[in-house]
Amino acid sequence: MLSGVSAEAASDPAAHVAWSRQAVIYEVNIRQYTPEGSIKAVAAHLPRLAGMGVGILWLMPIHPIGKLHRKGTLGSYYSVADYKAVNPEFGTLEDLRALVKQAHALGMKVIIDWVPNHTSRDHPWLWEHKDWYQLDTHGEPYPVTFQAGTAHEEQWSDVTALNYAKPALRAAMIDAMSYWLREADIDGFRCDVAFLVPVDFWVEARARLEAIKPVFMLAEAEVPALHPAFDMSYGWDTAEIMKNIALGKAAPEALRQWVRNLPHGFPAGAYRMRFTTNHDFNSWQGSDPELYGEAYPAMAMLSFTLPGMPLIYSGEEAGLARKLEFFEKDPIDWRQLPREPMYRDLIALKKRNPALANGPYGGSVEVLDAGNDKLFAFRRKLGGNAVDVTVNLSGSKQGALGPWQWKISES
Numbered sequence: 001m002l003s004g005v006s007a008e009a010a011s012d013p014a015a016h017v018a019w020s021r022q023a024v025i026y027e028v029n030i031r032q033y034t035p036e037g038s039i040k041a042v043a044a045h046l047p048r049l050a051g052m053g054v055g056i057l058w059l060m061p062i063h064p065i066g067k068l069h070r071k072g073t074l075g076s077y078y079s080v081a082d083y084k085a086v087n088p089e090f091g092t093l094e095d096l097r098a099l100v101k102q103a104h105a106l107g108m109k110v111i112i113d114w115v116p117n118h119t120s121r122d123h124p125w126l127w128e129h130k131d132w133y134q135l136d137t138h139g140e141p142y143p144v145t146f147q148a149g150t151a152h153e154e155q156w157s158d159v160t161a162l163n164y165a166k167p168a169l170r171a172a173m174i175d176a177m178s179y180w181l182r183e184a185d186i187d188g189f190r191c192d193v194a195f196l197v198p199v200d201f202w203v204e205a206r207a208r209l210e211a212i213k214p215v216f217m218l219a220e221a222e223v224p225a226l227h228p229a230f231d232m233s234y235g236w237d238t239a240e241i242m243k244n245i246a247l248g249k250a251a252p253e254a255l256r257q258w259v260r261n262l263p264h265g266f267p268a269g270a271y272r273m274r275f276t277t278n279h280d281f282n283s284w285q286g287s288d289p290e291l292y293g294e295a296y297p298a299m300a301m302l303s304f305t306l307p308g309m310p311l312i313y314s315g316e317e318a319g320l321a322r323k324l325e326f327f328e329k330d331p332i333d334w335r336q337l338p339r340e341p342m343y344r345d346l347i348a349l350k351k352r353n354p355a356l357a358n359g360p361y362g363g364s365v366e367v368l369d370a371g372n373d374k375l376f377a378f379r380r381k382l383g384g385n386a387v388d389v390t391v392n393l394s395g396s397k398q399g400a401l402g403p404w405q406w407k408i409s410e411s
Contacts, residue, residue: 015269016231017187017214019109020309021361022354023055024347025218029279029314030060030090031074032324035331039091043099050106052317052340053347056216057103058190060279061113062086062096066120069143069158072327077113078192079120079158083176096184109187111216112180116173117196118144118159125172126160132169134161164198174205181212188216194230195221202229218273224265232271232359235308237263239275242302245393246295252376252393255302259367259378262307271359274303275311282313283326290323297342298391298404304346305380305389305408307365309358317343353410355382363387374398386411 026049034041039062049057064082065075074089086093100110119125125132126141133141144156162169180186194202202219206229209215219230226233241258244250266272275281276299277288288296304310315324315332317340324330350356355363363382370377374394380387391406392398401407 039095068122111188190218194219235272246292272308274308355380
């Protein structure tokens with residue numbers, strides 16, 4: 001049996017903001033969320049999301065997008081041309097303020113996507129402070145090259161990397177992040193490719209932001225050293241295992257082994273984000289039906305019951321069955337919400353049972369013997385509270401459970 005946390009971490013009320021401890025996070029793709037593709041139009045969905053039980057809204061980048069070397073017609077959200085402005089295609093600062101105020105009134109918090117590693121290739125800093133960028137042998141900025149010489153690099157040709165050896169750049173970045181806390185009352189940040197930015201910058205930034213208000217920080221990373229500057233990091237490990245099981249490339253034993261050998265090196269209090277998809281998975285790897293087939297609901301259930309904070313991506317509750325365009329307009333169809341009842345029930349379960357709380361506030365996890373290698377069974381336990389999960393991770397009936405069906409019991 002694995003406890004996963006120390007008594008000290010679990011008893012520290014300052015480790016994570018209280019509102020995060022049983023929260024579910026929901027990623028909002030503003031461009032594709034509605035035909036309007038605006039912040040105002042997203043705001044109309046907030047009562048529905050609050051009714052589902054969503055606790056944290058993560059808005060994909062809200063900033064103006066660069067035009068130089070722009071990808072497609074509308075460009076990548078992650079090619080930021082101004083850190084202190086709202087993309088006029090999405091609306092205005094007042095629209096964002098109104099959305100945050102409405103979300104708060106409905107009991108939800110709002111974090112925004114932050115892109116600290118690189119800017120668009122026409123960001124004003126490039127001519128005002130060229131030394132804030134990584135420069136080539138000719139003293140010029142160049143396209144971001146994480147995997148030089150491979151075809152994949154073409155995806156990064158619209159951005160150029162910043163140089164965190166420059167103290168002035170660090171100060172400007174923290175000032176820009178602080179702006180949104182003060183001007184829009186947001187509650188934190190999801191930080192893009194956080195592992196490419198020095199850890200000591202994040203430690204400094206977190207301290208400066210906390211001086212303004214308590215924040216929640218999500219790192220796009222699986223790097224233990226980023227905790228405790230960040231509350232949560234990505235759980236790509238479970239997503240890959242679940243995809244492989246769904247596609248017949250791995251057996252249920254892979255999940256049993258994952259539980260028995262939880263990733264080492266992470267602080268006891270670290271949150272890990274569990275998900276079946278996100279904007280990267282959906283747009284670049286495939287839709288839920290492509291990635292999971294009929295196994296999708298079972299894998300979504302596991303993202304809510306295994307240790308960590310679950311993520312729902314835009315449109316999953318509507319049964320989104322296609323890859324959303326990344327650089328063009330491609331609105332989600334909301335006419336039906338076939339998965340919303342499932343998500344509502346899973347969120348209610350998570351909030352109802354303390355054993356399913358996030359990070360150090362939730363219960364231990366123990367693999368149970370289901371007597372069938374196609375069944376994955378485990379228990380989450382915290383004090384007198386327990387949740388037992390048994391799921392059929394196969395496409396054929398196993399005992400009383402049909403293909404990909406599950407059973408959950410509480411005590």
